[in-house]
Amino acid sequence: MKKVFSRTRALKPVAFHYCPGCGHSILHRLVAEVIEEMDLVDRAIGVPPAGCAVLAYFYFDVDMGEAPHGRGAAVATGIKRVLPDRLVFTYQGDGDIAAIGTAETIHAANRGEKITAIFVNNAVYGMTGGQMAPTSVVGQVTTTSPKGRDPSREGFPINFTELLAQIKGTAFAARASLQDPAHVLKTKKIIRKAFEAQMKGLGFSVVEVLSPCPTNWKMSPPQAFRWVKEEMVKHYPLGVFKDAEGESLAD
Amino acid sequence: MNEELELMRGTYAIGEAAIRAGCRYYFGYPITPQNELPEYMSRRLPEVDGIFVQSESELAGINMVMGASMAGARVMISSSSPGISLMQEGLSFMAGMELPAVVVNMMRGGPGLGNIAPSQSDYFQATRGGGHGDYRTIVLAPSSVQEAADLTYEAFDLADRYRMVVMILGDGMVAQMMEPVRFRPMRPLDDLPSKDWTITGARGRPSRFLRSLILDVNDMEEHNWKLVRKYQQVEKECPRWEGFLLEDAEMVVVAFGTAARIAKGAVKRARKEGVKVGLFRPISLWPFPFQDLKALYQRGQDTFVVFELNAGQMVEDVRLTLGDGARILSYARPGGAVPSPQELARVFSRLALSRRLP
Numbered sequence: 001m002k003k004v005f006s007r008t009r010a011l012k013p014v015a016f017h018y019c020p021g022c023g024h025s026i027l028h029r030l031v032a033e034v035i036e037e038m039d040l041v042d043r044a045i046g047v048p049p050a051g052c053a054v055l056a057y058f059y060f061d062v063d064m065g066e067a068p069h070g071r072g073a074a075v076a077t078g079i080k081r082v083l084p085d086r087l088v089f090t091y092q093g094d095g096d097i098a099a100i101g102t103a104e105t106i107h108a109a110n111r112g113e114k115i116t117a118i119f120v121n122n123a124v125y126g127m128t129g130g131q132m133a134p135t136s137v138v139g140q141v142t143t144t145s146p147k148g149r150d151p152s153r154e155g156f157p158i159n160f161t162e163l164l165a166q167i168k169g170t171a172f173a174a175r176a177s178l179q180d181p182a183h184v185l186k187t188k189k190i191i192r193k194a195f196e197a198q199m200k201g202l203g204f205s206v207v208e209v210l211s212p213c214p215t216n217w218k219m220s221p222p223q224a225f226r227w228v229k230e231e232m233v234k235h236y237p238l239g240v241f242k243d244a245e246g247e248s249l250a251d
Numbered sequence: 252m253n254e255e256l257e258l259m260r261g262t263y264a265i266g267e268a269a270i271r272a273g274c275r276y277y278f279g280y281p282i283t284p285q286n287e288l289p290e291y292m293s294r295r296l297p298e299v300d301g302i303f304v305q306s307e308s309e310l311a312g313i314n315m316v317m318g319a320s321m322a323g324a325r326v327m328i329s330s331s332s333p334g335i336s337l338m339q340e341g342l343s344f345m346a347g348m349e350l351p352a353v354v355v356n357m358m359r360g361g362p363g364l365g366n367i368a369p370s371q372s373d374y375f376q377a378t379r380g381g382g383h384g385d386y387r388t389i390v391l392a393p394s395s396v397q398e399a400a401d402l403t404y405e406a407f408d409l410a411d412r413y414r415m416v417v418m419i420l421g422d423g424m425v426a427q428m429m430e431p432v433r434f435r436p437m438r439p440l441d442d443l444p445s446k447d448w449t450i451t452g453a454r455g456r457p458s459r460f461l462r463s464l465i466l467d468v469n470d471m472e473e474h475n476w477k478l479v480r481k482y483q484q485v486e487k488e489c490p491r492w493e494g495f496l497l498e499d500a501e502m503v504v505v506a507f508g509t510a511a512r513i514a515k516g517a518v519k520r521a522r523k524e525g526v527k528v529g530l531f532r533p534i535s536l537w538p539f540p541f542q543d544l545k546a547l548y549q550r551g552q553d554t555f556v557v558f559e560l561n562a563g564q565m566v567e568d569v570r571l572t573l574g575d576g577a578r579i580l581s582y583a584r585p586g587g588a589v590p591s592p593q594e595l596a597r598v599f600s601r602l603a604l605s606r607r608l609p
Contacts, residue, residue: 017440020372023399041453043452043454044452045451046391047318054464057460060458061458061461062452063450063459064323064458065450065462066344066348066460071310071311074310074311074312074318075314075317076318077311077318078314078315078317078318078319079319079321079450080318081302081304081315081319082318082324082566083322086451086452103307104307104310107307142389147458161277218500
């Protein structure tokens with residue numbers, strides 16, 4: 001019988017704890033598959049965030065070190081400066097990277113740290129129960145924006161990856177989406193581009209991934225995937241904003 | 252550099268001693284009165300294939316230290332009081348993950364920005380953990396440039412041995428003054444202790460992870476007990492102190508760091524006037540050398556003057572050590588100004604006089 005699929009070596013043979021329809025499970029697998037395909041399983045070091053994905057070290061079968069909330073880019077900087085030939089990546093949510101960790105991320109990018117940020121944008125604080133995130137969209141009802149996000153009251157959603165793309169030390173910046181299988185496959189290609197930029201020593205790389213959070217959005221998984229496609233993409237256009245090698249994967 | 256005696260300021264001596272101890276990574280952010288330390292490291296580290304990174308904040312700096320420590324490096328950061336406050340989150344996480352590093356705090360006077368004069372205002376913060384959670388850091392307080400170099404050199408071994416943060420606690424005086432210093436030899440990097448817990452990429456071994464999050468309540472308690480047992484071991488093995496003219500002393504001044512240096516001068520002065528005073532100088536502030544201080548009390552010493560450049564912080568440890576029986580006086584100067592040995596000697600004389608009165 002022909003073998004058409006096997007579990008990637010970069011993931012441990014355990015079940016994810018994530019909610020049904022959560023994007024983390026898909027994204028963990030994509031990142032892990034890219035690590036395996038680039039033959040970096042024994043050279044990869046991951047930095048999980050505070051948030052639902054803090055337990056990523058139970059799933060990734062690569063070395064991992066926990067960072068305080070928002071400090072992933074600084075912790076990854078320390079690791080990479082000591083071990084410059086390893087693949088060092090952070091895995092961060094929107095609150096982690098674009099609110100509490102803004103300074104650490106922007107300055108890691110500005111120093112051109114050869115690390116990759118996998119930035120999961122699900123427009124809410126997930127683990128704490130669905131509070132407003134820096135990326136919650138205008139009008140979005142969350143537990144701390146009960147009347148819907150009003151920019152005059154709660155400020156605007158931040159397009160953080162576009163911001164990072166402006167920074168000279170950033171070699172690769174792109175936004176992808178898990179909205180449907182075609183985009184899932186595309187996301188994987190973009191993650192590979194980002195990791196390649198790091199391993200070529202080009203500078204900082206970031207991949208923002210629009211990801212469903214059905215639990216906190218109070219939607220069914222199919223509704224949530226539809227909301228990514230129909231609502232989130234309006235605010236967060238997909239595409240490659242910067243590619244130091246000049247190639248474009250624009251959507 | 253050779254092993255000759257050199258005239259050096261405290262910050263440079265700490266930097267050079269760190270490099271000789273095998274430190275090749277320094278992360279930090281400028282703040283007075285210790286700016287010469289990052290400056291020294293920025294030019295000295297590249298000479299030994301080391302890395303210097305000026306971080307965007309002390310908060311980022313301590314997290315870079317955390318990452319470098321995870322990767323197995325000997326790593327250092329330095330700052331002064333407000334910057335150390337910013338690092339407390341990182342220090343707490345490092346305690347949870349048991350990550351070694353050396354942190355230098357050249358204290359300033361006062362809460363907030365205060366001033367840059369010598370002060371010992373961070374004694375509580377340094378010796379009680381400092382950040383959230385139930386943890387300790389080893390705290391070493393030099394009172395000369397030579398001692399700053401020696402303690403820094405040894406701090407890296409202590410940090411690795413116990414997988415703990417070791418803090419060198421000084422002030423603008425220790426940081427800025429120039430004194431002769433003799434350095435210990437350069438440690439070859441392949442001579443440093445091996446570590447079986449680092450995250451370096453899982454080559455030829457199962458993958459590892461480092462974390463401070465432990466959701467299972469029993470595992471959390473067991474982890475905390477493990478830390479407690481380690482701290483108890485440190486309390487047993489690491490107290491350090493120095494005595495000066497204690498044998499015939501009728502009064503003991505307890506002081507550390509810059510205050511101890513002033514106290515030493517004051518002791519000499521007071522002795523010339525016939526006042527029998529001696530000095531007990533804790534070098535490790537945590538673990539506090541309580542057993543030896545207690546032994547002194549049990550030997551018959553009953554008057555202890557705790558002199559410190561804060562409003563009275565170490566005096567609490569002295570009270571805890573000696574209990575209610577001893578006569579414990581606090582000569583606390585709340586920092587921001589440094590009293591002279593003459594001033595302190597007058598305090599001793601007056602106390603000695605009052606003791607002789609019926």
